[in-house]
Amino acid sequence: MSKQPHPDVSLGRSAGPPPGAGIGLVGDCPPAATTRTRRPLPRGLIFTALTVICLLIAGGSIARAGLRQRAMGLTAASPPPVAATAGDTEGVAALRARPHLIFRSTARDDTFGKIALAPLDAPEGPRGVTALRCDRVYAAADRGLCLTAKRGVGAKYSAQVLDAALQPGAAEALGGIGIPSRTRVSPDGRYAAITVFVSGHSYAAGTFSTHTTLIDTASGAPIAELEEFAVWRSGARFQAPDFNFWGVTFARDSNRFYATLGTDGKHYLVEGDIAARRLRVVHEGVECPSLSPDGTRVAFKKQVGAEGRADWRIHVLDLATLAETPLSGETRNVDDQIEWLDDGHVLYALPDDADPTTSGGVTNVWVLPADGGRQPRLFLPQAASPVVVR
């Protein structure tokens, strides 16, 4: 196409330059006479050069990413999240026998993205690494849940129930549209909750919503979408088409749970009852709640700053008095679902400072006292999605 001369195609009624003037350069056409004598670089040639340069840049970028990924052992040919046969099975079993941490390794080596374990009393000590790759993980009692994005085939996810050895169990993996965001397993291991992001298409660009699904871990099948539950606020039904739910945290009895309800730009803390299939609004301004082990408080991220330039800070809500305590020692933007280390400390992941941009995904887990303004401390380097198992 670029080799073909491009004639002046102005209309008959046009008062434009005479025929032949169309072979001018970029933008304004020079006077016809100059064009004929001086013959500037043909547009086709410039365009070919531009295309070649673009192809080289694009090709170079792809090649660089390919080399980088080969170095990290992360290629398309790498095995999908399946059995941990290649993992450190015995080490994992030994770690499972005492209080431990389960997390997603974000170390820049061949463990990147794999689920690893560390003893709770020595988190920076030697890790046991499974062969299982998950984007989010959680475990409680003798069950776990591995939430994975199926990359390369669109924004689909897979939710796989794990057994006591953190191996994919007998239950069939649940799949659907969405990007994995959060997962939690109830203390008795009976239920799991997953939250995924669903994005609008180009025609409705820029809009995102969340889907939160409760899963029966025995079968791996969904029990309900939180959107199907009846929501009550101040004794009255509360309904709107823009309801979004995310960030489930289960209570000790495993039937009750807390979650975020987002609607009309506001974020509510809701308390849910699986058996009754209902939700009750408890408080406002709470995102991604996490119930403390003693069940009295909720740690959450609170949106601070102006709309459009929002940041999140960790707060703790006393469920009896509804008093909020900002954990002001942490001044960075925390966009994670908090995990309680014990009744006095919370854990959360933050992107590694040395690696703030693209293609990184390296995060560290920090620990913060849950009672006010004390400073955070690095707890578990090169890890994400921490789970405390006692």
Place this chain on the structure above:
Amino acid sequence: MYQTENLQDVIKTGKTLRSPRLLLPRVSSTVLFLGLTSFFTDISSEMVSTILPLYLVFGLGLNPLQFGVVDGLYQGAAALVKVAGGLVADRWRRHKEVAVAGYGLSAFCKLGFLLVGGVWAAIAALVLIDRTGKGIRTAPRDAMISLSTPREELGTAFGVHRALDTAGAMIGPLVAFGLLALLPGAFDSVFVVSFCVALIGLGVLTLFVENRPAARPAAASARPVSLGAAVGLLRAPRFGVLVAIGAALGLMTMSDGFLYLGLQRRLDFNSEFLPLLYVATALVYMVLAVPMGRLADRIGRGRVFIGGYVVLLLVYTSLLLPTLGRVELLGYIALFGVYYAATDGVLMALASAVLPAELRTSGLALLTTATGLARLFASVLFGLLWTRWDVETAVQCFIAGLIVAIAIAVVALIRTENSVNHEQAAAS
């Protein structure tokens, strides 16, 4: 040989380039190259918009929920930019420069995503700048399409452009997912490739698209380009009627998201199936854009445009049917594509035919702003109806409203057509 003859023919008559392609018939090279510009730009922008959520969550560990919040606030600003861009393009007769600015802005945003990293506010700003670029370029581009096309072939010209545009929008996500399948997590490559594709589109525009508005009517000096003159267009009966019709119909058009959601609830199909509906709609739109444009040129643009909304009415009724099978669903999705093909480019052709050349861009900018705001309001309205009552009630309200809007549009268009005919009779 063929091309040489063709070229001679073009130079001799100053008429349009005859393309041998079936789907790209008889359009000026300007239309073809603007179509290719949009084709490449849409590949580029759809690559990014497809993977942006994945990038935010996995590349940066951010929460993408807030983007929707900015959206509503932004619409008003976008409308201002659109009209301002139109005025600049008209006043200094610099359609191409304004379009280049718009396409360029979006192209460099692709690179920006690489540079800003995980700074959430910067990412949000880039998304807005990207869309501002889209707002700036649309009206001058459509004005250039119309100014390089004889009045009787406007529908075909817009059809060709929209077909290429939609083709790019379909290819973009495939390229992005292909890259991520090859190199899991290599979002930087997606941005770089997207930037390169955008540059090629920008190259087509700067190198091959002619920069001269075709006609400089004698009346131009009597009508200086100003905001007042542009707003005055609304008082011109024929254009004013079109804006009113466009806004009235837009007001009763539910957003695509609501329609797909409604269909999904109706059928209870797996959500994995949902993206296929978008693809099917786009495919039908792409294939039918040119035939619909030609049909509009032949039997009347107003008829095809109204016909499109009658088809949309049919699509809405599917949300009220007691049962809906898979085959019927596909049929309705195909009809939804027909609606797009019959209305989107055709409305621009309708407006181009009644807008004076010297105010073409400002007029088109006003029209798209009016229809855009009407649709935004329709989304809010649909949401309110859904909240207050239920989906069925909301759909019933929109069907009733759409019937009224179509009736008004038919009456108004018939009166407009009559006055055009009178004028043409008087002229000849």
